[in-house]
Structure formats: structure tokens, C-alpha cells
Amino acid sequence: MKNDKCFIIAEIGGNFLNFSQAKKLIDLAKKARVDAVKLQTFNADTLTSKIAMFDMQNTGKVSTYELSKKYQINDELHKKIFKYCKSKKIECFSTPSHYSDVDFLEKFKVKYHKIGSDDAINIPFLKYVAKTKKEIILSTGMCNLDEIKKSAKTILKYNKKLSILHCVSDYPADRKKINLNVIHTLKKQFPKVRIGFSDHTLGPLASLCAVALGAKVIEKHFTYNKKLAGPDHMLSLDFNELKWLVDSIRDFEIMAGNGKKIPTKAEKKNAKNNRKSVVAIKNIKKGEIFSLNNIGIKRPGSGIKPEGIYKILNKKSNSNVRFDDLIKWSDIK
Numbered sequence: 001m002k003n004d005k006c007f008i009i010a011e012i013g014g015n016f017l018n019f020s021q022a023k024k025l026i027d028l029a030k031k032a033r034v035d036a037v038k039l040q041t042f043n044a045d046t047l048t049s050k051i052a053m054f055d056m057q058n059t060g061k062v063s064t065y066e067l068s069k070k071y072q073i074n075d076e077l078h079k080k081i082f083k084y085c086k087s088k089k090i091e092c093f094s095t096p097s098h099y100s101d102v103d104f105l106e107k108f109k110v111k112y113h114k115i116g117s118d119d120a121i122n123i124p125f126l127k128y129v130a131k132t133k134k135e136i137i138l139s140t141g142m143c144n145l146d147e148i149k150k151s152a153k154t155i156l157k158y159n160k161k162l163s164i165l166h167c168v169s170d171y172p173a174d175r176k177k178i179n180l181n182v183i184h185t186l187k188k189q190f191p192k193v194r195i196g197f198s199d200h201t202l203g204p205l206a207s208l209c210a211v212a213l214g215a216k217v218i219e220k221h222f223t224y225n226k227k228l229a230g231p232d233h234m235l236s237l238d239f240n241e242l243k244w245l246v247d248s249i250r251d252f253e254i255m256a257g258n259g260k261k262i263p264t265k266a267e268k269k270n271a272k273n274n275r276k277s278v279v280a281i282k283n284i285k286k287g288e289i290f291s292l293n294n295i296g297i298k299r300p301g302s303g304i305k306p307e308g309i310y311k312i313l314n315k316k317s318n319s320n321v322r323f324d325d326l327i328k329w330s331d332i333k
Contacts, residue, residue, distance in 0.1 A: 001135070001163070001194065006211050006249050009137075010222040010242060013040030013095065014071050014232040019080050024224055026085060026092075032243040033250075036091035038114060038219065039081065041105055044068040046098040067231065075104070082108045099128055106132060114219075117141030117169045117198075123154050130158035137217060138162065139198045141169030145189065152190060163217050164190060166210070167198040172235040175201055183213045200235055204245035211249050220245065275301025277326050278309050284321040289314060295327060303327060 001007045010029040016022040029037050044065050052064035073081075078094075085092035095114040096102045102113065113129050117139040129136060136155055140148050148164065155162050166182045178201055186195045196217025197210035207218045221236035237245065263271065281296040288294065290312045297306045303326030304312070316333040 001217070005253065006215065007036070007163075007196070007217045008034045008246055008249060009036045009038050009217070009219040010034045011038045011219055011232075011236075012222055013038060015221065015223045015228075015230060015236060016073075017071070019077055019084075022077070022081050023084060025222060026081070026088060026090065028224055028239045029222060029242070030088050030090050032239060033246050034090070034222075034242070036093060036112075037085065037222075039073070039078070039092070039094040040071075040097075040116075041078065041094040041101045042068065042072055042097035043101070044072055046100060047072075071230070078104070078108075096129070099125070102129055102132065106134075110134060112137055115139060117143070117167055120151055121147050123151070126151055126154045127158065130155045133159055133161070135161035135163065137165060137196070137219075139165045139167045139219070141167035141198070141200075145185065148186070149189070152193065156193075163194040163196055165196040165198040165217060165219060166215075168200060171200055171231070172202045173200040175206065178206055180206065180210055180213055183210060183215055187214055202235060204237055204241045204248070207245055208248050208252070211252055218245075218249065272302045273300045275299070276306055277301055277303030278306065278312060279303065280321045280323055280325050280327060283323050284317050286317055286320050288317045290317060290327075290332070298324070300326075304329065 012022065012025040012029065016025055026037055047068050048064045050065045053061060082092055091111065093110040093112040093114065094105055095116045096105055097116070097119065105113065112135045113132060115126065115129060115136060115138045119125050120138060120140050120143050136159060138151065138155065152162065152164060164186055166186060168178055170177070183195055183197065194216045195214065196219070197207060197215040198219040199207045199210070207220055211218060220242070221232050222242055223233045223236035223238060226233050226236060226238055276297045276299050278295055279298045280294060282294050284294050295309065295312060297309065312327060312332055317331055318333045319331050321327065321331055
């Protein structure tokens with residue numbers, strides 16, 4: 001990742017069941033100019049016990065095992081997706097959920113490993129992933145700050161390449177509860193770590209606001225049809241929304257600038273016309289005393305600066321000055 005550019009991730013995991021659907025998502029994500037697409041790599045048998053339940057707005061009350069079994073993608077589909085992303089020159093990586101998932105993803109020479117919020121405090125797993133030396137992107141939904149500190153410390157002990165994403169694990173997340181100022185908290189707490197936002201709100205606005213607050217990584221679910229069956233389609237962006245988000249982030253990065261307050265070339269030119277100078281507000285004869293009755297401050301700004309009036313008052317004019325002429329230092333005795 002480049003430090004000066006927001007890394008934008010289109011999360012497509014969970015929004016496809018076959019290669020044709022995955023290919024369509026990748027093509028659209030590429031067209032929207034995201035930096036990467038992300039998968040979810042898991043096996044229901046190593047992910048969850050059969051007694052676990054989902055009970056969220058996007059899933060309803062359903063068996064975690066059964067839903068996971070439906071959306072897990074096999075090895076062959078992984079291979080096709082990684083190969084296709086390489087041909088399209090778009091970065092592809094995934095969220096592993098077990099040690100075996102990490103080992104499998106390493107075969108594709110991924111640059112990143114994403115840690116989902118469900119594993120954010122899974123210290124043994126964090127150690128295992130950190131030892132790959134690949135950059136880790138850590139989501140922090142359901143975490144408090146002390147838990148994030150502990151997890152970050154664990155990872156950084158083995159691997160300095162870390163991004164921490166603020167996240168609210170609610171699907172979809174209520175905008176009133178999204179608390180984007182946590183980004184400031186994380187930036188202050190981890191000044192040497194890239195901070196970002198994993199966004200589960202509806203629409204693209206929260207992600208754009210997060211970037212304005214300093215987020216350097218954005219992860220957002222992506223689909224080509226929000227009405228499709230599946231847990232994540234309803235809270236995903238469609239193509240037009242994703243393109244708007246990417247374009248808006250890139251525009252913001254241009255507008256944000258370098259933070260140095262210096263006039264632009266155009267401003268320097270405009271200052272000569274738009275600023276003000278000391279001018280004659282009536283005809284002034286040679287030898288006449290300068291006073292507020294005969295000099296004032298008007299445009300343009302190419303003469304003596306307004307503050308110079310204090311040095312001119314009560315001095316004698318060295319020449320005849322016409323109404324509206326700029327006062328010059330040579331006009332003053």
C-alpha cells in the first residue's frame with residue numbers, strides 16, 4: 001500500500017456462488033477502479049460448531065454452520081478467481097478463518113491477509129498469521145480499545161506491516177452508532193500504523209467521511225444486484241455507488257493537498273488585483289499633508305500594503321497625485 005493513497009477494497013466474499021458470478025463482480029470492481037477485491041476463505045467445519053446461530057438483520061435467525069456451508073468456496077474456485085484477478089491486474093486477497101486457510105492462501109503468494117472482526121481477539125490465530133510476514137489488515141468490530149491494543153501488540157511483535165480498521169459489527173450498521181471519530185482515537189493510539197474503516201452501513205457516504213477523517217484503508221461490500229439472495233447483498237454497494245465512492249475518494253485526495261498554507265500561482269496573480277493598497281481618494285498637490293481626508297485603502301493590491309498607511313499619514317506629498325492613483329513611496333517626503 002502507498003501511504004499517501006487510500007487503499008480501497010471491494011469485499012465480494014459471500015456475494016457469489018460460482019465463477020461466473022465472481023468474474024462479473026471482479027470486472028465491475030476493476031471498472032470502478034478499486035485497488036483490490038477480497039474473498040472470504042473458510043470451511044464451515046473449521047469455522048463454527050453446529051450449535052452456533054446467526055441472529056442479525058441481514059440473516060435472520062439461522063444456523064451459522066448451514067449458512068457458512070452454503071457460501072464456502074472450494075479450492076478450485078479460489079484458483080480460478082486468483083488466476084483471473086492476476087489476468088485483470090487487480091489485487092486479490094482474502095479473510096482466512098483457520099490455520100489451514102492461511103496455509104492455503106499462502107500458495108497464491110497473497111500480499112495481504114485480512115483478519116475479520118470475529119478473530120480480532122483470537123491471539124493464537126493472530127500470531128500464526130503475523131508470522132507469514134504478509135501485511136495484516138485487522139478489523140476491530142466488537143472490540144474495545146484495550147482489546148485492540150493487545151491484538152496489535154501481538155501482531156507487531158512478529159510483523160510490523162499492520163493496518164487497523166475501525167468497524168461496527170452490525171449488518172447493516174446504524175449510522176447513528178458508527179462513531180467515525182474512533183478513527184481519530186486509533187490514529188492517536190497507533191501513530192505508526194495505517195488506520196482505516198470497514199464499512200457496514202448502507203450507502204457510500206460513511207466511507208467517504210472516514211477518508212476525510214484520515215482513513216487510509218476502506219473496505220466495503222460489493223454486489224452487482226442488491227436484491228439477490230444472500231446475507232451481504234443488502235448492505236453492499238452496487239456498481240454506481242462503488243464508482244461514486246472511488247471517484248469521490250480520489251477527488252478528495254487531490255483536494256486535500258499537502259497541508260502547507262501557501263498561495264497558489266493563481267492566487268499570487270489574483271492578489272495583485274484583488275488585494276488593496278493605499279490610494280489617493282482625491283487630488284493631492286505637492287506639499288500637501290497626507291491625511292484620512294485624502295488617502296484611503298482600495299483595490300488593486302499592487303501598491304503599498306494597507307498597513308503602510310500608518311507610515312504615510314501626516315507626511316508631506318513629494319509630488320502631485322491624482323484621484324485614485326496608487327501612492328508610491330517616492331510620493332512621500
